Amino acid sequence: MHRLFHNATVHAMNPATGWTPQGRWHSHEMPHPNTILTSEDRIVAVGDYRELRDLAPLGTERTDLGGTYVLPGMGDGHIHSAMYSRSLIEPDMRHCTTLDEAMAVLRPFVEQARADPTVTWIFGGQWNINAWTTPERPDRRVLDSVAPDIPVALSSLDLHTLWLNSRALQELGLDRTVKDPDGGEFERDEHGELTGVLKEAAAIPIRDGLMQSDVSGSIDSYLPLGQRELLKRGITSIHDIDGVDCLNAYRKLHERGDLDIRVHKILRQEQIQDFIQRGIRTHSGDEWISMGPLKLFADGALGSHTCHMSQAWPGTHDHGMAVMEPEELEHWIRTAASAGIAAAVHAIGDQAATEALDAIARSQSMARAFGLRHRIEHAQYLKPGDVPRLRELGVTASMQPMHCTTDIPLNGFLEDRDLVAYGWNTLREADVETVFGSDAPVEDPNPFHGIHAAITRTRDGLPVGGWQPHETVPRADAVRCYTHAVARASYEENLKGCLAPGMLADFVSVDRDVFAEDAEAVRDTVVEATVVGAQIRYQRED
The missing domain is CATH 3.20.20.140 (Metal-dependent hydrolases)
Structure with missing residues (x-):
């Protein structure tokens, strides 16, 4: 199947097609490319619509990109995609500035868990103590006041600290006798009792074990x-x-x-x-x-x-x-x-x-x-x-x-x-x-x-x-x-990262030219369509 994606300003990011490291078009031989011709999941050519239209075989499917701007598909070089996916349905405390605000975020999830017997643990968090404007610190007793009857495990924003309530400590078999692992700490109060805050090598294996267990859901x-x-x-x-x-x-x-x-x-x-x-x-x-x-x-x-x-x-x-x-x-x-x-x-x-x-x-x-x-x-x-x-x-x-x-x-x-x-x-x-x-x-x-x-x-x-x-x-x-x-x-x-013949047809269509817009406006760029393997996998709805 051949496809012709046209009516766009294409930033191929490929020097061989006239794109310079400064993001400027410098070729006097050809117009700025506005079309991508694909076959199956690969790019056949990047260039001018009239030329590629004539090159395309009979039956080529055409997609009008609506005058948008095209870039190679974006990558994320470091992402916890399962944790990110879970965060979309879990308590998110990243914007909380006090302990009370964090507990207010948690309460509806506790009520939901009490009404749904299939929910056996509450996860989430993204709490950021550095953003709190009050001197309180995370402690199991605070979580106990909101959720005394269901295990709660909340990761910090940086994912390196875990905040547990007493029920979670009990379910995990953790008490004052547990020893700190190398490179980690089970935080304790002045009496040697666990506060429910686990750091680094004490937190990460438990967090990951819970995330990969049945209690985390499907x-x-x-x-x-x-x-x-x-x-x-x-x-x-x-x-x-x-x-x-x-x-x-x-x-x-x-x-x-x-x-x-x-x-x-x-x-x-x-x-x-x-x-x-x-x-x-x-x-x-x-x-x-x-x-x-x-x-x-x-x-x-x-x-x-x-x-x-x-x-x-x-x-x-x-x-x-x-x-x-x-x-x-x-x-x-x-x-x-x-x-x-x-x-x-x-x-x-x-x-x-x-x-x-x-x-x-x-x-x-x-x-x-x-x-x-x-x-x-x-x-x-x-x-x-x-x-x-x-x-x-x-x-x-x-x-x-x-x-x-x-x-x-x-x-x-x-x-x-x-x-x-x-x-x-x-x-x-x-x-x-x-x-x-x-x-x-x-x-x-x-x-x-x-x-x-x-x-x-x-x-x-x-x-x-x-x-x-x-x-x-x-x-x-x-x-x-x-x-x-x-x-x-x-x-x-050699497969992706720029738009050139033989490369995978992975690209994104956006509403503005990120190389020409004011720097502040770049942040507000809106994705109109995302194409992976020459297939539109996402398209913005009006």
Whole structure:
């Protein structure tokens, strides 16, 4: 089946068709392309409507794009898609500024659970203590006052802390005798009793275990909700961080013919030995579902001060938390690399990034032998000397622009430190491969919100001129980090990321020219249609 998508300004982002890195059309030989001709799921040609109309065979289906602007399909290089999908139907406390407001959000879900015997746990959260204007702290007793009779497990906004009520602690068999794991903490009160707040290695395995158990409900029922929202935002490909249950759910969607986005599945540590034994390597799979790197944790998060810093947090002796010691990190990177599996190391603090790069360097010969592209996830704070190491080791920086603008109020501690913070432009100038994503549900997965953050480094217009404006990037680079860079990070730059003959016909039609609009207007870009494999998977309704 041939299709002719026409009546649009097509930003192919392919230099061979006259598109420059500045997003300008410079060819004097041909008009700006306004049409895409496809065959099956591939692009045949990008060019002028009259020429491609004459080239198209009899019976070609025509789709009028209504004078919109076309970009390559957007990618999200770091997303918890199952958790994001669940967040659409769970209590969301991200906008709460007090403990009382958070409990007000929770109450209707407790009432619903009491009326529905099939609901045995309440999940959700996205609470952000750094946004609270009152001094209260999360505690199991507060949750008990609202939900004494049903287990409640609420993740923090950064997903690194879990807040449980007494019933949940009881169901999990947790009491004052439990020991803190390496790289984690069960928070306790002055009497040694659990407060219900779990951090890092104490929280994440329990969170993931609950999410992959029967008590979390059917992932098959809510994953399509998230897929719909991603398509609505122009996203055609994702790098998913969630567990093997999410992988299996995507496979079921694919088998039914209902998978509409392409998934690069990042692997979890608890399943890696099984994947190795089955001979699964990074980049194995097909054009719809492919296997990614092994996700490892070097440290925690900024909001909880558990990211591992080379200097202590102001006024303390606390450097944050090494979730995994350097020797263990090196062991897992080497184990994975020897089996042809790359590593994606979560490292927010500068010391965590240094230790991750050290570990990667020690198995570099294996990485080169298998053509692996290791990654540092987040890379929010870097020592200046580690920037060229990223390039030398061929490590991709997987970053989330919206984290920068969300975290502006938390970054006062950087004033006297020589660190590269959310250093997109520094990395660009050092020729470091950089890929953008959202970390949803931590942030909204809308890539145009991320592009706006990358080119302005502001939120709600503040600070005027942007926070550390020298780290903003040109628009074309911001768009590239959501398109070509996402494709390259999944070893698929020859399949997608730009619009050219032979590439997958994945593209998005939007209501404005993101290369010409005022920077503030970029954030409000509206997706008119999302096309994956030459099929319209989403179309905005009037």
